[in-house]
Amino acid sequence: MNPILYALPGNEELRDGLAAQWPADHGALEVHRFPDGESLVRFADAPAGRDVVLICTLRDPDTRLWPLLVAADTARDLGARSVGLVAPYLAYMRQDQQFAPGQAITAKHFARVLSAHLDWLTTVDPHLHRVHTLDEIYSIPTAVVAAAPLLARWIEANVERPVLIGPDAESRQWVSRVADLAQAPWLILEKTRLSDQRVELTVPDVARWKKSTPVIVDDIISSGGTLVETIHQLREQGLRRPVCVAVHAVFAQWAYWALLEAGAAQIVTTNTIAHDSNAIDIGAAVAETSRALLARLPLRGAASARAVAVA
Numbered sequence: 001m002n003p004i005l006y007a008l009p010g011n012e013e014l015r016d017g018l019a020a021q022w023p024a025d026h027g028a029l030e031v032h033r034f035p036d037g038e039s040l041v042r043f044a045d046a047p048a049g050r051d052v053v054l055i056c057t058l059r060d061p062d063t064r065l066w067p068l069l070v071a072a073d074t075a076r077d078l079g080a081r082s083v084g085l086v087a088p089y090l091a092y093m094r095q096d097q098q099f100a101p102g103q104a105i106t107a108k109h110f111a112r113v114l115s116a117h118l119d120w121l122t123t124v125d126p127h128l129h130r131v132h133t134l135d136e137i138y139s140i141p142t143a144v145v146a147a148a149p150l151l152a153r154w155i156e157a158n159v160e161r162p163v164l165i166g167p168d169a170e171s172r173q174w175v176s177r178v179a180d181l182a183q184a185p186w187l188i189l190e191k192t193r194l195s196d197q198r199v200e201l202t203v204p205d206v207a208r209w210k211k212s213t214p215v216i217v218d219d220i221i222s223s224g225g226t227l228v229e230t231i232h233q234l235r236e237q238g239l240r241r242p243v244c245v246a247v248h249a250v251f252a253q254w255a256y257w258a259l260l261e262a263g264a265a266q267i268v269t270t271n272t273i274a275h276d277s278n279a280i281d282i283g284a285a286v287a288e289t290s291r292a293l294l295a296r297l298p299l300r301g302a303a304s305a306r307a308v309a310v311a
């Protein structure tokens, strides 16, 4: 039987994009907010005996997590055979170490909570840095979609004479891969973070790229501080207005406008998070990866045993 896809609120477009590439049924899931801030989840289409796929990208994770966990547990209570999550943007991955004494390593805690409620997880380019693979912190099967081929294809089709620029050491993994695929030159800057919004950059001499189109590539644009400073530095050295390409359009507060004001010629993102800058579709890759993961799961027996125990 086909799996059944349920979108958490705000993820309907993402669900439709996946459903177009995946022989799966749509299910209706309602999340009601009471005036006091509590919420109530209801499956309008029964998931009994089905492989349930919850779709919930995790920007604003603190508000999204609770309804998601209740939906996962409820699906199981109602007899779902398995319950997986497609979260194209996986939150908290940047908090992967104690940066100051007494701090939480939230990536690990978040992983523990999701692993306790779900049978599997698919995501797109999680911020793997000090955590090298999701298996280090997630105890459920996970699959990662790499956006690099899609970014490379977009750059090849839309940018003349690109030179790819990564703003920090962490971006090297994406920039080098995208540059290889797009057959473009690339360079990496050095970044020191000063605060939530401010960073300091060390930029090599880039004068030789004055006739090229700078393409700043990063995985996440959050406060926008990293890219704003990168744009300033490149412009100061006389480079053209850059194109900014990112996987996850987090865009906290006024970040998007700050980038435009700093001199971005164009801002392009994938649709892991819905945003006006989305121009690169991850739907087909996520659907294919999730289908493949679901097909090879060893969890059938375990999942139904867990469902029976909960009921």
Ligand code: R5P
Pocket: 094, 167, 168, 170, 171, 196, 197, 218, 219, 220, 221, 222, 223, 224, 225, 226, 227
């Ligand atoms: C950090 O290493 C990431 O790759 C991004 O560069 C960072 O998260 C961007 O954050 P912000 O937009 O707040 O500077």
